[in-house]
Amino acid sequence: KNYGRAVYECLRGGLDFTKDDENVNSQPFMRWRDRFLFVAEALFKAQSETGEIKGHYLNATAGTCEEMMKRAVFARELGAPIVMHDYLTGGFTANTSLAHYCRDNGLLLHIHRAMHAVIDRQR
DSSP, X not given: OHHHHHHHHHHHTTOSEEEOOTTOSOBTTBOHHHHHHHHHHHHHHXXXXXXXXOEEEEEOOOSSHHXXXXXXXXXXXXXXXXXXEEHHHHOHHHHHHHHXXXXXXXXXXXXXXXXXXXXXXOO
């Protein structure tokens, strides 16, 4: 609930977009389904109060491709406009599957590159 409240305050306060941290997945203190529900509520409340289009990048990255798709489908069912995926953690096949789903279902897809700096770091 606190996370949803923070998203609401940011969007209501003037931001157009907010996003999950790339490391926010489904920890015991913030399960993905609860987070998606609270964020969707915050998003639509801020939109109705401001009359502006708002967005939030919901992190759909998961341990399996099936779980990732389940999260993306749930985000779409909630009416969320954007999902996010960490392509290095999720893998290229999962990324391509999610890209096809998003394109076919009118979702925006943000590809995050967590761990990229570790791989590319010059020493």
